[in-house]
Amino acid sequence: MTYTITDRLKKTGFSMNPLSYVIERNQGKKNFNTLEYFNIWIIFDDLEMIVEGQSHNIKGISTVFIGPHKSISFGDCKGKEAYVFSFSSIFYEQCSTDSVFLNSALFFNYGREVLISPYTGDVPKDIMRYFLISRLQDFQKKDERLFISAAHNTIETIILDALLATNHEEIEKDEKLEYVSYVNRFRVMLQRDFKTQKKVSYYANALHITTRKLTSMTEFIAGKSAKEMIIDKLVNEFEKSVKYTTLTISEISYQLGFSDEANFTNFIKKHTGKKPTEFRSLVSCVFPFSI
Numbered sequence: 001m002t003y004t005i006t007d008r009l010k011k012t013g014f015s016m017n018p019l020s021y022v023i024e025r026n027q028g029k030k031n032f033n034t035l036e037y038f039n040i041w042i043i044f045d046d047l048e049m050i051v052e053g054q055s056h057n058i059k060g061i062s063t064v065f066i067g068p069h070k071s072i073s074f075g076d077c078k079g080k081e082a083y084v085f086s087f088s089s090i091f092y093e094q095c096s097t098d099s100v101f102l103n104s105a106l107f108f109n110y111g112r113e114v115l116i117s118p119y120t121g122d123v124p125k126d127i128m129r130y131f132l133i134s135r136l137q138d139f140q141k142k143d144e145r146l147f148i149s150a151a152h153n154t155i156e157t158i159i160l161d162a163l164l165a166t167n168h169e170e171i172e173k174d175e176k177l178e179y180v181s182y183v184n185r186f187r188v189m190l191q192r193d194f195k196t197q198k199k200v201s202y203y204a205n206a207l208h209i210t211t212r213k214l215t216s217m218t219e220f221i222a223g224k225s226a227k228e229m230i231i232d233k234l235v236n237e238f239e240k241s242v243k244y245t246t247l248t249i250s251e252i253s254y255q256l257g258f259s260d261e262a263n264f265t266n267f268i269k270k271h272t273g274k275k276p277t278e279f280r281s282l283v284s285c286v287f288p289f290s291i
Contacts, residue, residue, distance in 0.1 A: 009037070010244060013091030014151050016136060019074070019082040031073035036236060038092070038107055039066040040085040040158055042132055044125055047082055048075030052113040061128060063158055065115040067107035083133055085155060089191060092155060099191060101159050103184045108221075117162040132158070182207055183221040186214065186229075194233045195257040200226045231271055238268060242279045249276045 009015040023030055041049070041064040049056050050073045051066060058064060066072065093099050106115050119128065136154055139147040186203055197203070203226065204211040211226070218226045234256060241252045253264035253276075268276045 009086060012148055013088035014148065015086050016133070016151070017084055017086075019077060019080065019084065022084060023074075023077070030077065031071065034066055034068050034070045034072065034086075036068045036240070037086045037088055038068060038102065039070075039072075040064070040155065041066070042083045042085070042128075042158075044081035044083075044129070045079075047077055047080050049114070050074065054113060056114060056116060058116060059118055061125065062116055062118045063162055065106040065117070065162065066113075070113060085151075085158075087151075087155065092152065093191065094152065098156075099188045101156070101163075103187045103191075104159075104163070105180060105184070106159060106162055108180070108184055108187065115162070117165050119161070119165075179217045179221050182209065182214065182217050186218065186226065190230065190233055194230065194237070195255070198230055198234070198257070200230065235268070235271055238276070239279065242276075249280075252276070 017025075022032070026032065041058075043058045043060060043062045043064060045060045047058045047060075049058050049064065052071055055075075056064075089102055092102055132154060136147070136150055139150040185207060189203055189206060193202070200211045200214060204214040207214065215226045218224055218229055222229060224232070237256060238252060241247055241255065245252075247255065249265075250261050253261045256264070258264035258267070265276055268274070268279075272279075
């Protein structure tokens with residue numbers, strides 16, 4: 001399935017769309033992939049959502065948090081009201097606290113592909129709709145910079161409300177909670193330092209654990225070794241730069257922290273099977289779908 005990423009999502013790293021519009025843009029199909037984007041769904045009506053093959057019956061007036069690289073589909077959603085906020089880590093991470101929120105158990109959690117947070121206090125639909133949807137739409141019409149600022153603040157509010165409502169007692173009983181904590185902290189550091197630090201030992205030392213321990217944790221939580229996660233990050237950043245910028249391969253190599261373009265070429269070819277120059281020829285106006 002292919003889809004042209006919305007201009008706003010490409011330009012600013014953020015978009016807000018109703019479910020009906022998303023399905024319409026996807027030629028009526030109800031299955032999607034989040035790619036590298038974070039998704040927060042605002043659900044107004046009872047709705048069946050399938051994430052990574054597991055069905056969830058979402059009650060109305062709820063928020064649903066889904067991390068990057070997840071497959072999503074829906075049951076019968078005709079006439080159902082729901083909105084999705086899609087955003088990149090670059091858009092949201094403006095300070096260290098933002099990184100902690102984004103890499104928290106809301107989006108990356110052991111044993112679950114999705115976190116569902118019902119709104120408490122019997123919030124009326126019209127009040128919730130105004131503060132989370134209509135208000136943003138008004139900002140969008142008025143000024144681009146105000147809209148971006150309001151979007152970030154709205155996402156932060158939704159995240160804080162979910163953290164306040166989440167029952168932490170059940171999570172704390174899980175013997176693997178420590179793994180989740182360490183891997184989330186590793187993700188935060190990797191997002192911050194991947195251009196300059198590419199060795200597992202750097203991150204393990206910063207976390208005060210051994211490289212073997214960090215790898216066992218990432219394999220359990222993410223299904224990948226710590227080294228594979230570092231490699232994936234570099235490859236993903238390279239692919240994004242090729243698709244969405246006009247930087248030369250040499251400039252991308254330097255930007256990603258490689259002092260030798262030849263070493264960078266060998267790295268990309270080893271882990272993708274293609275030379276960096278081959279990626280440019282594959283880029284077209286249609287990209288993999290993102291909501």
